[in-house]
Every structure is written in C-alpha cells, then in structure tokens.
Amino acid sequence: MPVKKVDRRTVIKESLTVFRQKGYHNATMSDIAVACGLLKGSIYHYFSSKEELMKAVIQYLHEWYKREVFALAYDTGKSGAQKLEELAAISEQIFYQEPGGCLMANIGMETANTYPEFAELIKGFFEEWIAALAFIFEEFFDSQKARSIAELSVGEIEGAVMLMQVYQDKGYLKRAHQHIKQRFIAAEAAATEKA
Amino acid sequence: MPVKKVDRRTVIKESLTVFRQKGYHNATMSDIAVACGLLKGSIYHYFSSKEELMKAVIQYLHEWYKREVFALAYDTGKSGAQKLEELAAISEQIFYQEPGGCLMANIGMETANTYPEFAELIKGFFEEWIAALAFIFEEFFDSQKARSIAELSVGEIEGAVMLMQVYQDKGYLKRAHQHIKQRFIAAEAAATEKA
Amino acid sequence: MPVKKVDRRTVIKESLTVFRQKGYHNATMSDIAVACGLLKGSIYHYFSSKEELMKAVIQYLHEWYKREVFALAYDTGKSGAQKLEELAAISEQIFYQEPGGCLMANIGMETANTYPEFAELIKGFFEEWIAALAFIFEEFFDSQKARSIAELSVGEIEGAVMLMQVYQDKGYLKRAHQHIKQRFIAAEAAATEKA
Amino acid sequence: MPVKKVDRRTVIKESLTVFRQKGYHNATMSDIAVACGLLKGSIYHYFSSKEELMKAVIQYLHEWYKREVFALAYDTGKSGAQKLEELAAISEQIFYQEPGGCLMANIGMETANTYPEFAELIKGFFEEWIAALAFIFEEFFDSQKARSIAELSVGEIEGAVMLMQVYQDKGYLKRAHQHIKQRFIAAEAAATEKA
DNA sequence: GATGAATGAGACTTCATTCAT
DNA sequence: GATGAATGAAGTCTCATTCAT
Numbered sequence: 001m002p003v004k005k006v007d008r009r010t011v012i013k014e015s016l017t018v019f020r021q022k023g024y025h026n027a028t029m030s031d032i033a034v035a036c037g038l039l040k041g042s043i044y045h046y047f048s049s050k051e052e053l054m055k056a057v058i059q060y061l062h063e064w065y066k067r068e069v070f071a072l073a074y075d076t077g078k079s080g081a082q083k084l085e086e087l088a089a090i091s092e093q094i095f096y097q098e099p100g101g102c103l104m105a106n107i108g109m110e111t112a113n114t115y116p117e118f119a120e121l122i123k124g125f126f127e128e129w130i131a132a133l134a135f136i137f138e139e140f141f142d143s144q145k146a147r148s149i150a151e152l153s154v155g156e157i158e159g160a161v162m163l164m165q166v167y168q169d170k171g172y173l174k175r176a177h178q179h180i181k182q183r184f185i186a187a188e189a190a191a192t193e194k195a
Numbered sequence: 196m197p198v199k200k201v202d203r204r205t206v207i208k209e210s211l212t213v214f215r216q217k218g219y220h221n222a223t224m225s226d227i228a229v230a231c232g233l234l235k236g237s238i239y240h241y242f243s244s245k246e247e248l249m250k251a252v253i254q255y256l257h258e259w260y261k262r263e264v265f266a267l268a269y270d271t272g273k274s275g276a277q278k279l280e281e282l283a284a285i286s287e288q289i290f291y292q293e294p295g296g297c298l299m300a301n302i303g304m305e306t307a308n309t310y311p312e313f314a315e316l317i318k319g320f321f322e323e324w325i326a327a328l329a330f331i332f333e334e335f336f337d338s339q340k341a342r343s344i345a346e347l348s349v350g351e352i353e354g355a356v357m358l359m360q361v362y363q364d365k366g367y368l369k370r371a372h373q374h375i376k377q378r379f380i381a382a383e384a385a386a387t388e389k390a
Numbered sequence: 391m392p393v394k395k396v397d398r399r400t401v402i403k404e405s406l407t408v409f410r411q412k413g414y415h416n417a418t419m420s421d422i423a424v425a426c427g428l429l430k431g432s433i434y435h436y437f438s439s440k441e442e443l444m445k446a447v448i449q450y451l452h453e454w455y456k457r458e459v460f461a462l463a464y465d466t467g468k469s470g471a472q473k474l475e476e477l478a479a480i481s482e483q484i485f486y487q488e489p490g491g492c493l494m495a496n497i498g499m500e501t502a503n504t505y506p507e508f509a510e511l512i513k514g515f516f517e518e519w520i521a522a523l524a525f526i527f528e529e530f531f532d533s534q535k536a537r538s539i540a541e542l543s544v545g546e547i548e549g550a551v552m553l554m555q556v557y558q559d560k561g562y563l564k565r566a567h568q569h570i571k572q573r574f575i576a577a578e579a580a581a582t583e584k585a
Numbered sequence: 586m587p588v589k590k591v592d593r594r595t596v597i598k599e600s601l602t603v604f605r606q607k608g609y610h611n612a613t614m615s616d617i618a619v620a621c622g623l624l625k626g627s628i629y630h631y632f633s634s635k636e637e638l639m640k641a642v643i644q645y646l647h648e649w650y651k652r653e654v655f656a657l658a659y660d661t662g663k664s665g666a667q668k669l670e671e672l673a674a675i676s677e678q679i680f681y682q683e684p685g686g687c688l689m690a691n692i693g694m695e696t697a698n699t700y701p702e703f704a705e706l707i708k709g710f711f712e713e714w715i716a717a718l719a720f721i722f723e724e725f726f727d728s729q730k731a732r733s734i735a736e737l738s739v740g741e742i743e744g745a746v747m748l749m750q751v752y753q754d755k756g757y758l759k760r761a762h763q764h765i766k767q768r769f770i771a772a773e774a775a776a777t778e779k780a
Numbered sequence: 781g782a783t784g785a786a787t788g789a790g791a792c793t794t795c796a797t798t799c800a801t
Numbered sequence: 802g803a804t805g806a807a808t809g810a811a812g813t814c815t816c817a818t819t820c821a822t
Contacts, residue, residue: 022308023305023306026306038804040805041798042803049797099308101307105357113216114218119361151358154358155353155354155358159350159354160347162303162304163350165303165308166303175346176350224812234786235788236786236813240784244814245812245813396781418816419817419818429784430818431782431819439817490697490698491694491698496694496695499686500608500691503685503750509753542745545744545747545748547744548740548744549739549740549743549744552690553736555693555698562736591807592806613791614791624808624809625809626809627806629792629793629794634792
C-alpha cells in the first residue's frame with residue numbers, strides 16, 4: 001500500500017480542486033475528505049472550520065501565483081513582450097489543465113456579498129496580479145495608465161475564463177491573451193517610432 | 196388571515212434579487228419566501244423546485260435584457276457610438292443600482308461545472324449579448340472580427356463587474372465601457388480617414 | 391366537451407381506485423382530485439377530510455359487495471356449488487380487472503394498528519362476507535363448522551390475492567377458489583353417500 | 586453528552602417494529618429515531634434513505650425467518666407432523682407477541698403497486714416459505730401438488746393474520762394452523778392405509 | 781360548486797461540526 | 802493523527818386543509 005501522505009498542504013491542495021469545481025457552498029466537507037482520502041471528521045485536525053479551510057486555500061493559491069506566475073513580471077532578464085508571452089503560456093496551461101475555471105473569480109463572485117473575509121483575501125490576489133501587469137506596461141505608459149491597462153487586462157482574462165466555462169470553448173482565453181499582447185506590441189512600436 | 200396575491204412574476208423578480216446577492220446554493224427557499232412575503236412552502240405553488248425557479252429567473256432576466264437592452268443595438272435611428280453610449284449607460288445604471296453584480300456571471304461561475312442546464316441557459320444570454328455588440332461593430336469590421344471584438348467586450352465588462360464586486364469600486368465598469376467606446380471611435384476615425 | 395358529472399358518488403368511485411392502488415397514506419388528495427378531474431380544494435365540498443373520504447369509500451365498497459356479490463349467496467334458486475362458482479367468477483373478474491388487489495385488505499393491513507375507525511368498518515365488510523359463505527356451507531355443516539370454514543375460505547382468498555400481487559401471478563386466486571369449491575363438493579358427496 | 590453506540594443491527598430491529606405497526610408511509614424517520622434513541626438525522630449514518638432502511642429491514646427479517654423458522658422444515662430428525670407443529674408454534678409465538686401482524690404482508694400490500702423493489706424482496710421471502718412447506722408436503726404428495734398445497738397454506742396463514750388484525754382475535758391464526766396440520770395428517774393416514 | 785393561492789405543520793434529507801475511542 | 806458515531810440546525814419539499822373570490 002502506498003503510504004498516504006496526508007498533511008496540511010495535501011488537504012489544501014485537494015480542497016482547492018474541489019472548491020474550484022464545485023464552489024464554496026456546494027462543496028461539502030465530505031467531498032473534500034474523500035478527495036484527501038480521509039474521513040469527514042479528520043479534516044478538523046488541520047482546519048477548525050470550512051471557512052478557515054477556504055481561507056487557507058485562497059492564501060495558498062495566492063502564494064503559489066506570486067511565486068510561480070507573478071514573479072515572472074519582475075524578471076529583469078526578459079523583455080516585456082517575452083514576459084507577457086510567458087504569462088499567457090502559463091496561464092493557459094493552468095486553465096486548460098485544471099477544470100473549473102478560476103477559483104479566485106468563482107469564489108469571489110459566489111461569496112462577494114456574503115463573506116467579506118474571502119473577498120478581502122481575493123482582492124489581495126487581484127491586487128498583486130494587476131500590479132505585476134502594470135509593472136510591465138510601465139515600460140511604455142505612465143504609472144496611472146499602466147495600472148488602468150493592467151486592470152482592464154485582468155478583467156479581459158477573467159471575463160474570457162468565464163465565457164470559456166459557459167461555452168466550454170477554450171478559444172476565448174487564447175484570444176484575450178493575444179489581444180493583451182498586441183496592445184503591448186502596438187505601444188512598443190509607437191514608442192520606438194517616436195524615438 | 197389576509198390573502199395576499201403574489202403572482203409568479205413577483206416570485207421571479209424577488210428571487211432574482213436574492214439569487215444575485217447570495218448565489219444559488221447560499222440562497223434558501225426561506226430567503227426567497229421572505230422576500231416575497233410568503234411562507235417557504237408557498238413558492239412550490241408556482242415552481243416545482245429550487246432548480247426550476249432558478250431556471251425561470253434566468254429566462255426572465257434573459258428576456259428582460261433582450262427587450263430592454265440588447266434591442267438598443269438594432270435601433271436603426273442611432274449611430275454606433277450613440278448605441279454604445281446608451282448601452283453603457285443602461286448597463287451602469289443596472290449594475291450600480293442593484294447590488295450583487297451580474298446574476299448571469301455569478302450563477303454561471305458558481306454552477307458551470309455542476310448544473311449544465313443552467314449553463315446552457317446562461318450561454319443563450321451571452322450569445323445574444325455578443326450578437327448585439329457584434330452587430331454594432333460590423334459597421335467598421337468584417338463579421339468575424341466584429342464577433343471577436345464583441346466577445347472581448349463582453350469579457351471586459353464581466354471582468355470589470357467581478358473586480359467591481361471584489362474591490363467594491365464602481366470605477367472598473369466605467370473604465371471598461373470607456374475602453375469599448377474608444378475602440379469603436381478609433382475604428383470609425385480610421386474608416387473615415389481612409390475614405 | 392363531455393359534461394363532467396362530478397358528484398359525491400364519482401369522487402368516491404375515483405378515490406376507491408386511487409386508494410386501492412396507492413394505499414391510504416401514499417395517496418394524496420391531489421392524486422384523487424386529478425382522478426376526479428377536479429382541483430385539490432374541491433374535494434372538500436364533498437368530504438370534510440381525507441379520513442372521512444376513506445371511510446365513505448369503505449362504506450361504498452361494502453354496500454356494493456353486499457348488493458352485487460354477497461347477495462348471490464342467499465339466492466334461493468341456486469345450488470351451493472352454483473353459488474360458489476358464481477362468487478368465484480365475479481370475484482376473479484373484479485380482482486383481475488382492477489389492479490391493486492383488495493382495497494379492504496390493503497387498507498386494513500396498512501391502518502389496522504393506527505386507525506381503529508377504518509378497522510371497524512372493514513371488519514363489518516369481512517363479517518358479511520364470512521356470513522354469506524357460512525350460509526352456503528350450512529347446507530352440509532353445522533353452524534359453527536360452517537362459520538369456521540367460511541373464515542378459512544375468506545382467509546384463503548385474501549392470502550391468495552396478496553400472493554397474486556406480490557408474485558404478479560393470477561393463478562393464486564384461481565387455485566384458492568378451486569380449493570374452496572372442491573371442499574364443498576366433497577362435503578356434498580359425503581352427505582349424499584351417507585343418505 | 587453521553588455517546589451511545591447504536592449499531593446498524595439495532596436500527597434495523599427497532600425499525601422493524603415501527604414499520605410493522607405503522608406501515609411504511611405512516612412511519613416517520615423521527616418515529617424510528619425515537620425508537621432507536623437517536624436523532625432523526627443520525628439514522629442516515631447507516632442508511633442513505635428511508636427506502637434503503639426498509640429494504641434492509643425486509644432482508645434482515647427474511648434472513649431471520651430462514652435461520653429460525655424455515656430451517657425447521659428441513660430438519661431430518663423430525664416427522665412432517667412434528668415439523669408442522671413446531672412451525673405453527675413458533676409462528677403463533679411471533680404473531681401473538683409482536684403486535685402489528687406480518688411485516689411482509691403489511692408492507693407488501695401497502696407498496697406492491699408503487700415500490701417494485703420492495704415487492705421483489707418480499708417475493709423472495711414468500712418463495713422460501715412456500716418452498717419450506719412444500720418440502721414437508723412432498724412426503725405424501727408429488728412435487729407439483731406439494732407446491733400447490735404450500736402456496737395455499739401460506740395464503741391461509743396470511744389471510745388469517747389479516748383477519749386476526751382486523752378482528753383483534755387470535756383464534757383465526759390458530760384455526761388456520763390446525764387446518765394445515767389436519768390436511769397433512771389426513772394425507773398421511775391415506776398413504777398409510779394404502780400401504 | 782369550483783377555484784387556486786396560501787398556509788403551516790411536518791416529512792425526508794444534508795451537512796458542518798463535535799468527541800470518545 | 803485518525804476514526805466514525807452522533808448531533809442539531811437547517812435545507813428542500815410535500816400535503817391536508819382553508820378560504821376569498
């Protein structure tokens with residue numbers, strides 16, 4: 001028998017999948033326990049409540065994105081276009097491989113009006129995402145404009161992910177990414193020309 | 196006992212508010228009954244289940260948008276810019292006045308993976324929205340490009356509405372609308388110049 | 391449109407069918423209303439409660455059997471064997487044509503321990519049935535023995551009807567009837583021989 | 586709070602009593618929970634639904650009869666008359682001690698037309714009962730005739746139990762048993778005489 | 781006489797959570 | 802650390818019954 005390594009981290013990772021696919025209220029502690037290979041009651045050794053677990057999942061995912069995704073935006077060795085390319089690639093990889101769309105947006109929309117604590121954490125995630133994109137755009141735009149474009153871009157991606165889920169068609173995300181890149185390239189071209 | 200007449204339409208409209216704010220799973224039949232001034236069981240006089248009620252709400256909202264919003268796009272007496280202006284105005288009015296964001300996106304993201312019947316209806320809604328915007332963009336773009344821009348625009352609006360909820364900041368939606376209008380005006384200018 | 395004649399008697403007759411097939415607790419006033427072509431509330435014009443309706447149905451069926459079935463046993467123009475033959479024929483006709491077995495036994499067994507008022511009425515029915523058969527057997531048996539055989543015979547028929555329902559096989563009832571007739575014929579033969 | 590351990594078997598046994606006395610539809614999960622000393626929801630720890638519980642009860646009772654009652658029929662150390670005697674004794678003991686009549690017949694008649702899954706299980710019970718009696722009768726009758734007498738006998742017993750309930754008079758069952766024994770003894774005498 | 785909207789009690793069931801083992 | 806039995810509140814839904822129209 002393979003020794004089941006069930007630790008806090010495992011519970012979080014399995015819960016992440018369950019919450020992303022089923023949403024917060026529709027996911028039961030039982031669903032999560034099954035996903036972890038545990039019994040219902042055992043989850044409470046790691047997390048004092050479903051709410052705490054959800055928060056831990058959001059935080060874990062935020063950290064993960066920070067480290068694995070957003071960090072790319074600050075990589076000094078790459079051009080802005082390259083960075084956007086890589087961000088798009090990793091983003092598509094994530095959303096294509098893991099069914100259920102974007103946990104942050106899903107949970108955010110489901111609970112925005114009723115669980116302010118979740119919204120706060122989710123806001124932190126989007127804040128860093130926007131900041132990362134804004135950093136790239138600042139190469140050719142002033143700080144305010146860069147921020148504005150970053151917000152729009154995040155909106156475009158999330159909107160596309162939503163349509164992707166509703167339509168069961170991956171094209172939306174790809175096209176949103178292309179659009180974002182083109183906008184950057186156009187700005188780059190305009191800046192080069194001017195110089 | 197005073198016999199209040201609460202008709203089917205009223206139940207749908209009150210449910211719409213409850214579902215938009217609380218989501219599908221977090222909204223209880225009791226919540227809805229209270230909103231309607233009825234008892235829990237009385238809702239079942241008109242709808243055989245919570246699921247049926249949700250579907251009726253989606254359909255009602257779809258019809259409403261068709262009639263009150265999407266129709267504007269086909270109004271022959273107005274310019275494309277004017278139409279976009281009006282669509283933006285009415286859209287903002289809706290999303291600012293009624294708390295909870297966009298029911299279609301909220302419910303869509305909450306249930307996309309678990310309630311295919313909802314997703315199908317919601318898809319129908321987005322389909323008509325996209326078609327309406329595409330119709331406007333066809334003035335200056337070929338059919339395929341117009342469709343693509345329309346999809347992107349809907350994504351931008353929905354992404355903005357999501358950020359609006361998470362950030363509790365109405366600016367996102369306004370800026371998304373402005374962006375969409377500017378894209379149209381730029382295309383218009385380019386077309387005029389060429390001529 | 392055929393004018394629907396919905397009177398008390400119709401309600402009783404339709405209810406009879408519903409109760410026989412679904413039992414007392416599993417039959418809803420709605421089921422009955424549908425069977426009558428009425429709406430739920432309208433039944434209450436004729437009967438003050440489900441319980442009253444059930445009692446009326448039992449009484450109606452009792453009267454019907456008395457008039458159409460049990461009376462045969464007292465027909466002076468026929469031999470005992472003939473009477474048993476005819477009773478068997480009509481009994482089979484009823485149980486074969488109308489699905490759901492014997493309402494009296496069904497309701498009796500379902501409610502014997504919880505609705506003494508039903509049991510009392512149902513007892514009245516069986517009392518007359520037993521008396522009718524006993525009357526026939528008294529031709530060749532003393533009163534006590536005749537009663538005893540009659541009780542056994544009714545038990546045989548009802549037991550057979552139960553097995554008929556569980557097995558979905560009509561043979562049980564037929565064989566029970568044959569057995570009852572043979573018993574009579576054997577007694578007849580013994581009596582003739584003795585003389 | 587004292588944690589009482591109420592195991593699956595106990596739930597089944599308590600439910601059996603409740604179902605026999607109140608019937609399937611009239612017995613509530615609350616009734617059963619009270620009988621078990623549990624709360625309503627706790628029953629679902631062992632059984633996923635009322636229907637599943639009912640089925641488990643039927644199966645449990647079937648097994649019990651098989652082991653404790655029907656097995657007697659195949660006991661090689663006893664004469665047929667002895668076996669019938671013992672079967673009658675144990676049968677009377679059961680039906681006299683435990684109020685509510687025969688669960689198999691009660692539930693069978695209540696649900697035959699609406700719950701085919703129950704009917705199937707109940708049929709299995711009667712099948713083994715009939716087979717057991719037929720085995721005894723095969724001592725003096727050919728296989729087909731023995732089966733036929735066994736069916737009749739089971740019908741007689743069940744019919745008697747029904748009358749016993751309706752009349753609240755235990756005599757019916759006793760007389761049915763006597764009748765069955767006498768039939769066997771008469772056959773035995775006939776066979777002996779012939780030899 | 782009939783309707784149908786509403787009631788309110790109560791049915792079955794789910795589920796986050798607790799806790800002795 | 803893990804289990805699984807139990808809890809209790811709450812959820813969806815049903816249904817006999819009432820009553821204004």
